[in-house]
Amino acid sequence: MDRNRLQHQVACMKRSLFDQGYLDEQFIQLEELQDDANPNFVQEIVTLFYSDSARLIHNIEQALNGKPIDFSKLDDYMHQFKGSSSSIGAKKVTNECTVFREYCSAKNAEGCIRTFQQVKQEYAILKRKLEVYFQMVRQAAVAHTA
Amino acid sequence: MAQSNKEKSTKITALVVDDDMINRTIHHRLLDNLGIENEVVGNGKEAVDVHCSGKNFDLILMDKDMPIMNGIEATRKLREMGIRSLIAGVSSRSTEQEIQEFMEAGLDDYLEKPLTMSKLVTIIRKIDSNG
Numbered sequence: 001m002d003r004n005r006l007q008h009q010v011a012c013m014k015r016s017l018f019d020q021g022y023l024d025e026q027f028i029q030l031e032e033l034q035d036d037a038n039p040n041f042v043q044e045i046v047t048l049f050y051s052d053s054a055r056l057i058h059n060i061e062q063a064l065n066g067k068p069i070d071f072s073k074l075d076d077y078m079h080q081f082k083g084s085s086s087s088i089g090a091k092k093v094t095n096e097c098t099v100f101r102e103y104c105s106a107k108n109a110e111g112c113i114r115t116f117q118q119v120k121q122e123y124a125i126l127k128r129k130l131e132v133y134f135q136m137v138r139q140a141a142v143a144h145t146a
Numbered sequence: 147m148a149q150s151n152k153e154k155s156t157k158i159t160a161l162v163v164d165d166d167m168i169n170r171t172i173h174h175r176l177l178d179n180l181g182i183e184n185e186v187v188g189n190g191k192e193a194v195d196v197h198c199s200g201k202n203f204d205l206i207l208m209d210k211d212m213p214i215m216n217g218i219e220a221t222r223k224l225r226e227m228g229i230r231s232l233i234a235g236v237s238s239r240s241t242e243q244e245i246q247e248f249m250e251a252g253l254d255d256y257l258e259k260p261l262t263m264s265k266l267v268t269i270i271r272k273i274d275s276n277g
Contacts, residue, residue: 026260033175045171052167079211083238084168087260 006140013133022126027089039141043134049088050127056081057120064113074112075104081119092122158273159202160184163193163220164209164236169259173207173236176266189213190220197224203231204273207261210237210248218251225252234269236261 017023027042034041056077063074082097096119103111160182162173170186177184182205187193189212206224210217221233235248238259245256255272257265 026262029260029262030172032263033172033179035179038175041175045168048171049168076211079238080166083166083259086238087166087168087172089260 003140003143006136006143010133010136010140013136017129017133021091022129023089024091024094025089026086030088043137046088046130046134049084049090053081053084053123056084057123060116064109064116069107069109069112071104071107071112075101078104085123090123090126093119093126096122158182158204158270160205160207161193161196161201161203161231162186162207163188163190163212163217164207165189165212166209169209169236169261173261176261176263179263180266180270182270190215190217190223193220194223194227197227197229202229205269206231206233207236207257208233208253210235210244218248221248221251221253232269232273 014023018027030042030045038044059077060074060081063070063077078097078100082094082101085093085097096115100112100115100119103115160177162170162177162184164170164173164186165188170188174184174186185196185201185203187196190208191214193206193208194215206229208217208221212220215223217235217237221235224231224233232254233252235245235253235256236259237244237248237256249256255269257269
């Protein structure tokens with residue numbers, strides 16, 4: 001497939017990620033930091049996010065298994081996770097983090113557990129979508145113009 | 147615009163203080179793009195230590211919530227040391243009380259995360275205008 005068509009597909013996929021609420025403006029901010037010297041900056045940041053946040057997810061899971069649950073520690077972990085998520089423009093993930101923190105603030109364990117499943121689901125969905133997106137970006141970059 | 151900003155900002159230096167690796171990387175890149183020489187540290191104590199080693203910066207981007215020494219303590223400590231750099235607090239916690247507490251520690255400005263190019267440019271213009 002030639003470069004123009006691939007680039008069009010990349011643009012379409014990106015638009016749909018925004019239209020469906022997976023990404024927000026912050027993702028555009030990251031793209032604007034890319035240049036010839038750092039052509040893969042966004043992909044690198046997203047990769048860093050997923051590797052770094054695995055630790056936070058583990059910490060949150062451990063904290064949710066605590067007896068009793070330390071809601072203050074739980075909120076701290078989620079605050080960090082939410083901060084990282086919003087820094088890459090992960091809109092749905094960030095929104096679920098907000099809901100989680102509300103349950104945390106209310107010391108509602110059941111709400112936290114339920115919402116954390118949503119957080120993990122959105123986190124996984126976004127990861128898959130971004131993997132496909134970056135693969136298309138790479139293909140478009142090396143494709144020849146017809 | 148990037149080229150003229152780089153030429154204009156070559157003498158400005160900055161310190162990024164944030165415990166989050168993602169934010170450190172993004173803020174470092176934002177500053178790089180503006181032609182600002184910058185270093186990154188992971189908490190308030192490291193920020194204080196780097197100043198104790200004799201380094202000085204025009205701009206400090208100070209996260210609020212960090213382990214070991216948070217941004218409020220670090221800002222107070224730096225001001226007590228006589229550091230007159232422009233310190234901009236950066237945080238995602240945004241209640242009025244929390245911002246007030248952070249400002250009273252000695253901030254010159256407060257920015258809400260995530261940091262963007264336009265927010266940074268606003269801060270840098272303050273440095274340029276203060277000479």
